[in-house]
Amino acid sequence: MGQYRGLADIYDYLVAGVDFEGWIDYVEDILKRFSCKPCTVLDLACGTGNTIIPFARRGYKAYGLDLSAEMIEQARTKTRQEGLHIEFTVKDIREFAMSEPVGLVTCFHDGLNYIIREEDIAKVFCCVCSCLAPDGLFIFDLNAVSWIGATADGPVVIEEPDLTIIYETVHNREDGLWSVALTGFVREGELFRRFKETHCERGYAPELIKGLLSAAGFETLGVYDAFTFNDVHQRSRRHFYVARKSYECR
Ligand SMILES: C[S@@+](CC[C@H](N)C(=O)[O-])C[C@H]1O[C@@H](n2cnc3c(N)ncnc32)[C@H](O)[C@@H]1O
Structure with missing residues (x-):
């Protein structure tokens, strides 16, 4: 089964503890810092809408894009329910x-870590550069290389009355690839629906990402330890990047 198909209807349950409004508060702090006042936002790998709905609530014209039709279906339902x-x-x-x-392109919460080939990251950056307004910003995060494989290899089981998920993770330290085979059992009435899917992510070092941004026509304005304006360091788990089109590309 493809990624984020069987997982789509329980994804929001799994991320219920994440403060997505807080993420967007931080993004608005970044926008202020760089005197950027976008009216439109495009969120890449938007999933069930957690990282774009807060923008729509704040009055931005909002677009979301994701590979999983099942995740987008969830996002559409939530958006309709809120009248957005x-x-x-x-x-x-x-x-x-x-x-x-x-005016603003975003990609948050592992979205880019799912792109596991450097040349494909370059393709994403080129598409972003083509659609970004001349003074717009591209803000995204990436899990740090050290953090992406921080989970122990082997099975982890989450067991709740209506849901059991078995995670079997493998981290290849040589190529930085981290993969997780998921088997889930989700209660549907008297029965449980089983799904299986495999997810694969890759960590990228800031120097590599800055090089790819530059090649795609961006200047990197900042790389921050998540939710701060501090430089990234050895123990940073998540890096936030802020990029703007270089003058030649505007
Ligand atoms: C961890 S979820 C993040 C979703 C959302 N940003 C959030 O924070 O809740 C990662 C998302 O990346 C999407 N994704 C992975 N590879 C993709 C690709 N090549 N193109 C578009 N979306 C992709 C998946 O479908 C999934 O919805």
Whole structure:
């Protein structure tokens, strides 16, 4: 089964502890710091909408893009329930285009770690550069290389009355790839629905990402230890990047 198909209807339950409004508060602090006042936001790998819905609530014109039709379906339902308007598209972030320039492009919460080949990261950056307004910002996070494999290899079981998930993780320290085979059992009435899917992520070092940004036509304005304006360090778990089109590309 493909990634984020069987997982889609329990994803929000699994991330219930994450303060997504707080993430977007931090993004708005970054926007202030760089005097950027976008009206439109495009969120890449938006999943069930957790990282784009807060923007729509704050009055931004919002777009979301994700490869998983099941995740987008959840996002559309939540958006409708809140009476918001967000244009969602099922699309691979390695090959997308927008019909109008956007003032802010985001990609949060492991979205880019799912892109496991350097050349594909380069493709994402080129697509972003093509759709970003001249003075717009590209803000994204990446799990640190050291953090991505910090979970112990082997099975972990989460067992709750209506849900059991078995995670079997493998971290290849040589190529930085981390993969998890998930087997889930989700209660549906008297029965349990079983799903199996494999997820694969890769950690990237800041120097590599800065090089790829530059090659795609960006200047890197900052790389921060998540939710601060401090430089990243050895123990940083998540790095936040802020990039703007270089003058030649505007
Ligand atoms: C951990 S979820 C993050 C979702 C959302 N940003 C959040 O914070 O809740 C990662 C998302 O990346 C999406 N994804 C992975 N590879 C993708 C690709 N090549 N193109 C578009 N979306 C992708 C998955 O479908 C999934 O929804």
